[in-house]
Amino acid sequence: MVDRGRRRRWLLGAAGSVLVALGAAGCALKGNANISLVEGKVLFIKHCAQCHTLDRASAKGLIGPNLDSAFAESIAAGLGRNEIHGIVESQILYPATGSRMPKIEMTTRQAADIAHYVEYAAARPGKDGGVLAAAGSTGFLAPAVEKNGKLAFTANPTGQLAYTVNKASATAGSVTISMTNASGVPHNIAIQVGTGASGALLGHTTIASSGTASISVTLKPGAYTFFCQVPGHRAAGMFGTLTVK
Numbered sequence: 001m002v003d004r005g006r007r008r009r010w011l012l013g014a015a016g017s018v019l020v021a022l023g024a025a026g027c028a029l030k031g032n033a034n035i036s037l038v039e040g041k042v043l044f045i046k047h048c049a050q051c052h053t054l055d056r057a058s059a060k061g062l063i064g065p066n067l068d069s070a071f072a073e074s075i076a077a078g079l080g081r082n083e084i085h086g087i088v089e090s091q092i093l094y095p096a097t098g099s100r101m102p103k104i105e106m107t108t109r110q111a112a113d114i115a116h117y118v119e120y121a122a123a124r125p126g127k128d129g130g131v132l133a134a135a136g137s138t139g140f141l142a143p144a145v146e147k148n149g150k151l152a153f154t155a156n157p158t159g160q161l162a163y164t165v166n167k168a169s170a171t172a173g174s175v176t177i178s179m180t181n182a183s184g185v186p187h188n189i190a191i192q193v194g195t196g197a198s199g200a201l202l203g204h205t206t207i208a209s210s211g212t213a214s215i216s217v218t219l220k221p222g223a224y225t226f227f228c229q230v231p232g233h234r235a236a237g238m239f240g241t242l243t244v245k
């Protein structure tokens with residue numbers, strides 16, 4: 001356990017001194033809030049989770065302070081979430097002399113992304129949703145299900161060559177298929193009849209490294225393959241099966 005008195009003194013000292021730097025970082029990140037959060041979560045899992053507990057990132061490290069309890073305590077004591085950002089950022093970039101937390105080599109942008117995620121996630125009840133839920137995980141989410149003629153896909157936000165699901169289902173008829181990509185890696189989604197490699201192509205979205213693109217296709221009952229047409233991506237696993245009833 002960390003000595004509470006020591007940590008509290010440190011927190012209070014840091015909160016004042018980093019606020020100016022923090023304001024600037026906060027603005028720069030606004031336009032990219034989602035990508036920054038996703039990136040921050042992935043980096044947190046990679047660099048911080050082995051030592052810190054943070055529930056939303058499924059981090060269970062016990063060497064450093066539990067960031068949920070540490071920040072719950074600080075929030076209860078009146079610290080704003082925006083101040084968490086600065087504390088985390090400066091803890092990463094400028095660890096105090098004698099700190100038992102190692103200096104981790106990373107860019108200021110990476111540190112800002114991690115701080116952005118911890119600010120969002122620390123001591124926040126519930127679980128991460130949407131694109132963030134898949135960040136840092138290699139498993140597939142529950143199958144995508146068509147609703148009111150719309151079927152939505154998301155590319156793996158961490159840049160893995162995969163969608164967040166490998167199964168989907170729809171009812172026959174006209175369906176608008178969308179694919180959201182926040183990974184920064186170029187992808188699209190194409191729909192092909194059957195589950196083999198040579199079925200007829202029903203349609204495809206444009207290839208892009210961000211944003212959401214959609215297509216309308218008319219589906220009959222049967223099995224289809226959804227996949228990414230960027231060379232090499234399907235072979236690497238960026239495909240799945242769409243079952244139409």
Ligand code: HEC
Pocket residue numbers: 002007010011044047048049050051052063064065070087088091092096098099100101102104114118
């Ligand atoms: C090898 C273990 C280790 C790693 C990896 C690590 N930390 Fe720490 N961290 C600690 C320890 C130990 C402390 C306790 C403070 C001290 O000794 O200075 C700490 C303190 C902190 C604090 C201050 C919490 C408080 O209540 O005062 C924050 C914030 C923090 N770490 C964030 C991070 C982030 C973000 C990362 C990833 C970039 C990270 N840590 C990586 C061990 C680690």
